[in-house]
Each structure stands twice: as structure tokens, then as C-alpha cells.
Amino acid sequence: MCAMASHLARALQLTLLDYSSSRGIGFELVRQLLASPDNLVVAACRNPATATALHDLKDSTRGVLHVIHMDVSHFDSVRASAKVLEPILGETGLDYLINNAGIAARDTAFTLDPDELLRIFRTNVVGPAIVSQTCLPFLQKGKRKIILNISSTAGSIATVEEIGARNTSYSISKAALNMLTLKQKAEWPDIITITLCPGWVKTDMGGEEAYVETEESISKILALITSATAADSGKFLRYNGEAIPW
Numbered sequence: 001m002c003a004m005a006s007h008l009a010r011a012l013q014l015t016l017l018d019y020s021s022s023r024g025i026g027f028e029l030v031r032q033l034l035a036s037p038d039n040l041v042v043a044a045c046r047n048p049a050t051a052t053a054l055h056d057l058k059d060s061t062r063g064v065l066h067v068i069h070m071d072v073s074h075f076d077s078v079r080a081s082a083k084v085l086e087p088i089l090g091e092t093g094l095d096y097l098i099n100n101a102g103i104a105a106r107d108t109a110f111t112l113d114p115d116e117l118l119r120i121f122r123t124n125v126v127g128p129a130i131v132s133q134t135c136l137p138f139l140q141k142g143k144r145k146i147i148l149n150i151s152s153t154a155g156s157i158a159t160v161e162e163i164g165a166r167n168t169s170y171s172i173s174k175a176a177l178n179m180l181t182l183k184q185k186a187e188w189p190d191i192i193t194i195t196l197c198p199g200w201v202k203t204d205m206g207g208e209e210a211y212v213e214t215e216e217s218i219s220k221i222l223a224l225i226t227s228a229t230a231a232d233s234g235k236f237l238r239y240n241g242e243a244i245p246w
């Protein structure tokens with residue numbers, strides 16, 4: 001856990017909504033944020049009943065945790081979650097919305113399965129769009145008003161030669177998520193929207209050969225977003241704050 005991130009978080013008294021938080025990067029975000037007693041964290045995941053690690057956090061940490069059901073690819077249920085969020089965030093508003101849920105496939109442009117491309121697009125792009133629409137009234141009431149879209153350098157058009165042909169559907173979806181971020185900024189300039197690559201992180205998606213530990217990635221992400229200002233809105237950043245070419 002990063003002391004600086006939790007110190008900043010405490011100073012700001014965060015309310016934070018994290019999609020999704022059952023494991024990997026989303027879980028570590030929740031874990032680090034709950035180290036601060038002033039943070040109210042809403043952790044959304046597909047199966048709250050089986051997310052035992054999340055529930056266990058309730059006993060061992062100091063912040064306030066609400067675990068809610070959310071499948072970002074089921075849009076009606078995302079919209080319906082406004083009713084669940086109202087009693088939690090209605091008074092305080094939402095400081096940070098983190099759109100973290102993501103899926104990938106090992107495919108190429110000339111082998112991709114069209115249904116798989118649509119499934120990935122639905123989760124990685126349409127999901128964050130509808131979640132953000134649903135959370136907009138809460139964000140407008142919040143003190144910080146930050147949307148963090150978890151993207152990837154795989155979505156960078158400028159550096160596509162580095163990744164080559166692989167992970168085509170995933171790359172297409174993250175490039176689209178980057179555009180969504182800029183469109184969100186254009187429509188609501190008072191909301192700080194950032195699209196960010198967490199690094200190559202050791203999770204189920206990143207695999208064992210990844211070189212960034214979840215603790216390191218998340219502590220840097222938290223330091224970055226808790227100190228972000230309007231000047232950072234519309235940026236495509238690495239977890240350590242470096243700019244990524246679009």
C-alpha cells in the first residue's frame with residue numbers, strides 16, 4: 001500500500017465507484033482506498049455473493065465499503081443501479097468513477113470472430129459509456145468530478161507497430177474507449193476525464209510474465225488521480241503519469 005496515496009485520499013474524503021472490483025486491478029483499488037477511514041467506496045461486481053475477498057475487506061479496513069451488483073454489459077441493469085446508488089451517494093455525490101471492467105481476446109484482424117469483437121466492444125466501450133451516463137448526476141454533485149477510464153497502450157494508434165497484429169478486438173475497443181473519454185470531456189468540461197493504462201500488471205489478464213505488481217500500479221494510479229486537476233482532463237496517461245501518444 002502506498003502511504004502517499006492513502007494520505008491524499010484521506011485529505012480529500014473520497015467517494016469512489018469502481019467497476020469492477022472482484023479481482024485484479026479493481027480489487028486492489030478498493031483494498032488500497034479502504035485503508036483510509038474517510039473513504040466511502042462503492043465496489044461494483046458481477047457476483048457479489050461469490051466476491052468473498054471483497055467482503056473480507058469490510059472486516060479488515062477502516063473506510064466504508066458498499067458492494068453492489070453490476071454487469072456492465074447488461075445496460076438495463078446498469079441504469080437500474082441508479083436506484084441502489086441514490087441512498088449511498090445521493091447526499092455526498094461521487095468524487096471518482098473508475099471504469100475498470102475489461103475483457104480481451106487473442107485474435108487478429110483476419111481471424112477475429114465478429115461476435116467476440118462485439119462482446120468485447122460491449123463490455124469495454126458501451127459499458128463505460130452507460131455507466132458514466134448513469135453516474136453523471138452523482139458526479140455533478142461530487143467535489144472532484146473525475147472519470148477514470150482504464151484503457152491500455154494497446155489502444156494507441158500512434159504506437160500500433162509495437163503490439164503488431166495481435167489482440168485486435170481488444171485494441172479496437174480501447175482506441176474507442178479513448179475517443180469516448182475525449183467526447184465525455186467535450187460535453188462536460190467541468191468533469192475531469194482521463195484515460196489511463198495501468199501498465200503490464202500481474203493479474204489474470206496480464207499474466208505471470210507481467211512486470212508491474214498490482215500494488216505498485218494502483219498506488220501510482222491513486223496518487224495520479226487524487227492530484228489531478230482540470231489541466232489533466234482529456235489526457236491519455238500511463239499509471240506513472242507519462243503521456244501516451246494517441
Ligand code: NDP
Nearest residue numbers: 020022024025046071072101102152200201203204205206
Ligand atoms: P482481470 O482479467 O484480472 O479482471 C477483469 C475484471 O473485469 C474482473 O473483475 C471481471 O469480473 C471484470 N469484468 C469483466 N467483464 C465484466 C462485466 N461485463 N461486468 C462487470 N465486470 C466485468 O483484468 P485486470 O484487472 O488486469 O484488468 C482491469 C482493466 O485494466 C481492464 O480494463 C484491462 O483492459 C485493463 N488493463 C490491464 C492490463 C494488465 O496488464 N493487467 C494492461 C492494460 C490494461 P469477474 O470476476 O466477474 O469476471
